[in-house]
Amino acid sequence: MVRFSKKNLITMAGVIFFYFLVLGMQAGGLISKFQEINLMMLGINIILAVSLNLIVGFTGQLALGHAGFMAVGAYVAAILTMKLHQPFLLALVAGALAAAMAGFIIGLPTLRLKGDYLAIATLGFGEIIRGAANNINYIGGAAGMIGIPRLTNWTWLYIMIVFTVLVTVNLINSSHGRACVAIRENEIAAETMGINTTYYKVLAFALGAFFAGVAGALYAHYFFLIQPVTFTFFRSFDILVMVVFGGLGSITGSIIAAAGITLINAALQQLAVLRMVIYAVLLVVVMIFRPQGLMGNWEFSLDRWLKKRGAASGPARN
Numbered sequence: 001m002v003r004f005s006k007k008n009l010i011t012m013a014g015v016i017f018f019y020f021l022v023l024g025m026q027a028g029g030l031i032s033k034f035q036e037i038n039l040m041m042l043g044i045n046i047i048l049a050v051s052l053n054l055i056v057g058f059t060g061q062l063a064l065g066h067a068g069f070m071a072v073g074a075y076v077a078a079i080l081t082m083k084l085h086q087p088f089l090l091a092l093v094a095g096a097l098a099a100a101m102a103g104f105i106i107g108l109p110t111l112r113l114k115g116d117y118l119a120i121a122t123l124g125f126g127e128i129i130r131g132a133a134n135n136i137n138y139i140g141g142a143a144g145m146i147g148i149p150r151l152t153n154w155t156w157l158y159i160m161i162v163f164t165v166l167v168t169v170n171l172i173n174s175s176h177g178r179a180c181v182a183i184r185e186n187e188i189a190a191e192t193m194g195i196n197t198t199y200y201k202v203l204a205f206a207l208g209a210f211f212a213g214v215a216g217a218l219y220a221h222y223f224f225l226i227q228p229v230t231f232t233f234f235r236s237f238d239i240l241v242m243v244v245f246g247g248l249g250s251i252t253g254s255i256i257a258a259a260g261i262t263l264i265n266a267a268l269q270q271l272a273v274l275r276m277v278i279y280a281v282l283l284v285v286v287m288i289f290r291p292q293g294l295m296g297n298w299e300f301s302l303d304r305w306l307k308k309r310g311a312a313s314g315p316a317r318n
Contacts, residue, residue: 015162019154019155019158022039022154022158023154023155026154034266038262038263038266039154040152040154040157040218040222041262042258042259042262042263043157043158043160043161043218044157044215044218044219045239045242045258045259045261045262046161046164046165046254046255046258046259047160047161047164047211047212047214047215047218048066048070048211048212048215048239048242048258049239049242049243049246049254049255049257049258050164050165050168050211050251050254050255050258051066051164051168051207051208051209051210051211051212051215052066052208052212052239052240052242052243052254053168053243053246053248053249053250053251053253053254054168054171054172054180054204054207054208054211055204055205055208056240056243056248057184057243057247057248057249057250057254057297058172058177058180058181058184058204058249059180059181059183059184059200059201059204059205060183060184060185060187061111061118061201061204061205062115062116062118062119062122063118063119063122063205063208064119064120064122064123064126064233064236064237064240065106065122065123065124065125065126065129065236066126066208066209066212066235066236066239066240067126067130067231067232067233067235067236067239068102068122068125068126068127068128068129068130068231068236069099069102069103069208069209069212069213069216070099070212070213070215070216070219070231070235071126071129071130071133071216071226071228071230071231072095072098072099072102072129072209072213072216073095073096073098073099073212073213073214073215073216073217073220074095074213074216074217074219074220074226074230074231075095075133075139075145075216075220075226076091076094076095076098076099076213076217077091077092077094077095077213077216077217077220077221078091078139078145078148078217078220078221078226079138079139079145080094080095081148081149081151081221082145082147082148082149088149088151088156088221091217091221092156092160092214092217092218095213095214095216095217096210096211096213096214096217097210097213098213099209099210099212099213099214099216100206100207100209100210100213101206102125102129102209103205103206103207103208103209103210104202104205104206104209106121106122106125106205107201107202107205107206107209108198108202110122110125111198111201111202111205112198114187123233123236126231126233126236127233129231130228130229130231130232131228133228133231134228140227142227142228142229143227144225144226144227144228144229144230145220145225145226145227146224146225147224147225148220148221148223148224148225148226149221150221150222150224151221152218152219152221152222156218157218160214160215160218164211164214165251165255167207167211168211168251169251171207172251176200176203179195179200180200180201180203180204181249182195183195183197183200183201184249216231238261241261241283242254242257242258242261243257244287244293245257245260245261245283245286245293245294246258246293246294246295247292247293247294247295247296247297247298248292248293248297249296249297250293250295250296250297250298250299251299252295252298252299252300253293253294253295253296253298256294256295257293257294261279264279264282265279
């Protein structure tokens with residue numbers, strides 16, 4: 001049962017206000033085409049970063065194949081709308097479920113591995129997906145799928161962002177989430193306490209893949225075109241950088257990092273190759289001075305913020 005406390009009401013009002021603010025700016029022509037593209041990429045990156053943080057940050061499994069799950073969601077959704085002429089909602093759900101199924105299939109055998117071995121196995125999965133897409137003529141092969149209907153808009157994107165964050169937060173604050181965190185902290189101790197570590201690792205992996213599939217479907221239906229080259233190892237690495245940059249185990253950090261990195265890339269886009277050097281230097285500086293990430297494992301709390309505001313506005317002492 002949902003508690004409509006002051007905190008929940010303020011959060012809900014803020015979420016609704018931001019949605020209508022951006023919608024109004026779009027309607028008023030205050031957001032340029034370039035800004036809109038970056039806004040959509042920002043939202044897609046938030047979904048990807050939050051979903052990967054569930055696997056890497058909260059469950060402690062180093063996975064490098066997240067772009068593979070994104071590709072599954074993108075291609076399945078594009079096939080349903082472009083070739084089979086199905087509704088976008090059905091395509092979105094189907095793409096997400098297909099990615100989740102792929103996460104389950106790859107997760108069940110590989111999540112018994114640990115550390116570098118798991119990273120290599122998931123990296124291999126991502127490359128298998130990309131290689132398969134390169135050689136299937138039905139989905140365009142290396143040329144990809146062109147002419148995908150543009151069905152992703154701000155409303156769809158915002159609903160999926162809120163849905164992703166809401167599900168992830170509720171999972172982490174449940175007994176399932178505490179089991180995932182226990183596995184991250186000490187897997188042997190978790191097993192000793194009776195936690196089915198394989199079950200919870202596969203659960204986190206499949207759920208993270210599900211939301212990566214959502215991001216892939218949204219991506220495909222905004223940019224008209226998807227190609228295997230879009231979903232390389234470097235895409236998986238970019239998502240991992242966002243998670244590490246924001247803080248392992250912090251959903252707030254993933255959101256801030258995804259937004260920050262997307263905006264930095266957009267701001268430096270005119271600098272060609274030099275922007276990658278500047279981008280890399282910024283990341284190195286952050287990792288040197290803030291190795292735990294921007295937020296560490298800390299989450300933004302409205303209660304804490306209101307208390308600080310109340311203390312700051314209290315009567316001054318003589």
